[in-house]
Amino acid sequence: MNPIFSQSLKALCAITALAVLSACGGASSTVNPLRPTRIIAFGDGLNDVGTGSVTGLEGRFTINGSSTVSAATTTLTTPTTVSEVLAGVYGLWSTARPPVSRTLGDTTALPTTGLVSYAKGNAMIRKADAATVTGSLGGNEPTLIAQVQDYLARVNNKVATDDLIVITAGTRDLFSIGYRYFGRNPTMLAADGTTSINIDSTLVTQLGGPLADKTAAFAELDRVVNGSNGLMAAIDLLVQAGATHVLVVEPMNLARTPWGLSLDGSSTAADGKAKNFLWSLSYDTDEACLKTNPNNSFHCKLTVALMDKYKTDADSRRVLHVDLAQQLNLWSGTIETGNLNTYLSYGVAQAPKTPACAVATVGTPPTLATSYVATDFRYSTGCVADPAVWTNGTFNSYLFADNLNLTPLGNTLIANYIYNTKFRQAAWL
Numbered sequence: 001m002n003p004i005f006s007q008s009l010k011a012l013c014a015i016t017a018l019a020v021l022s023a024c025g026g027a028s029s030t031v032n033p034l035r036p037t038r039i040i041a042f043g044d045g046l047n048d049v050g051t052g053s054v055t056g057l058e059g060r061f062t063i064n065g066s067s068t069v070s071a072a073t074t075t076l077t078t079p080t081t082v083s084e085v086l087a088g089v090y091g092l093w094s095t096a097r098p099p100v101s102r103t104l105g106d107t108t109a110l111p112t113t114g115l116v117s118y119a120k121g122n123a124m125i126r127k128a129d130a131a132t133v134t135g136s137l138g139g140n141e142p143t144l145i146a147q148v149q150d151y152l153a154r155v156n157n158k159v160a161t162d163d164l165i166v167i168t169a170g171t172r173d174l175f176s177i178g179y180r181y182f183g184r185n186p187t188m189l190a191a192d193g194t195t196s197i198n199i200d201s202t203l204v205t206q207l208g209g210p211l212a213d214k215t216a217a218f219a220e221l222d223r224v225v226n227g228s229n230g231l232m233a234a235i236d237l238l239v240q241a242g243a244t245h246v247l248v249v250e251p252m253n254l255a256r257t258p259w260g261l262s263l264d265g266s267s268t269a270a271d272g273k274a275k276n277f278l279w280s281l282s283y284d285t286d287e288a289c290l291k292t293n294p295n296n297s298f299h300c301k302l303t304v305a306l307m308d309k310y311k312t313d314a315d316s317r318r319v320l321h322v323d324l325a326q327q328l329n330l331w332s333g334t335i336e337t338g339n340l341n342t343y344l345s346y347g348v349a350q351a352p353k354t355p356a357c358a359v360a361t362v363g364t365p366p367t368l369a370t371s372y373v374a375t376d377f378r379y380s381t382g383c384v385a386d387p388a389v390w391t392n393g394t395f396n397s398y399l400f401a402d403n404l405n406l407t408p409l410g411n412t413l414i415a416n417y418i419y420n421t422k423f424r425q426a427a428w429l
Helices: 003-024 082-089 144-154 171-182 201-207 214-226 231-240 274-282 298-309 324-331 342-346 393-397 408-425
Strands: 038-043 114-117 163-168 187-189 196-198 246-249 319-322 359-361
Touching (some): 038 082, 038 144, 082 114, 082 163, 082 408, 144 231, 171 201, 171 214, 171 274, 214 231, 214 274, 231 246, 231 298, 274 298, 298 319, 319 408, 324 342
Parallel strands (some): 038 114, 038 163, 163 246
Antiparallel strands (some): 187 196
């Protein structure tokens, strides 16, 4: 077991033990055990392995650098993305067996073991109207269903029974919906409730144009989940092709990212409380999760769709979805919730609103680069660990790498939660 996984596992064990025992009765054997010999990853930055190299470390949407020596020329000895950490648990990732990064149209044979990732950092479920030029958000990166279709073409539309499918998708779609909703006005308010933030009208247009109201925003969210090229359509293709274990990791609660925390959460103005709107996209607060409610969150819409189509029983659970938004609330406790220090028990020593990529001088608190702007969503592609700043893996005391992406520790927390809690609850262990 790799060092990061082991360290954060210790922090999680005490918290998850009761939930695991309650859900599973403490059982250690299952009727549908997961024994993958290969992991196929789709989606966005949580699964993007860059070039797949463990020596040329650029390209992952996290901190790119060794966990012990941060110079980018060193060999990566521990996995840093969600799919890589899960692959490491099953013995499918090592410096001798690095992940394979795939691009659309690559007709070379897939490896029969290990980790294969089609994921691209800023990929969306539903494609933007045009290639975006600001931050590359959803621009030329292949959509989720395009990734899935390319993979199925390579395997003759037959998923191997010992393949674990890992999907991480939707975070950029929620950003798109949020920004298009905010984009119905030329400006919005920052977290202080008074400072004005300019909206990038070009980006709004490229993402599909402004959304006039919440009704339009949640209708777009429904298309992301249930539309013809939405998340459920991608899941259906995989299941119809014989996939027996499809893991779907839902998007983060953007209100808890450094970018989301920089937005207004207290204004009483009609267009205020941007963070509240971002919350409502991820999970239900005031609204009940009902099939008849058009304003259901991403989590609720997906839950309803999966329960309708893939009812679980005692013998099989082909599709397992993970509510990442609620977990992120625990890992990133904030002043607004009265739980400022809840993140400490998860190995996060620095306030989650501080991204490691922006640190100029390590300290308590750290000094951030003068060029860093919390409201700038373009600061969202990860970074190479600067050896002038990080003399060791202390960037793993931070939760976020940048304004939208997690550090290797953050990605490992997700993988830990999936493996130790969700897989047990689903009887996949």
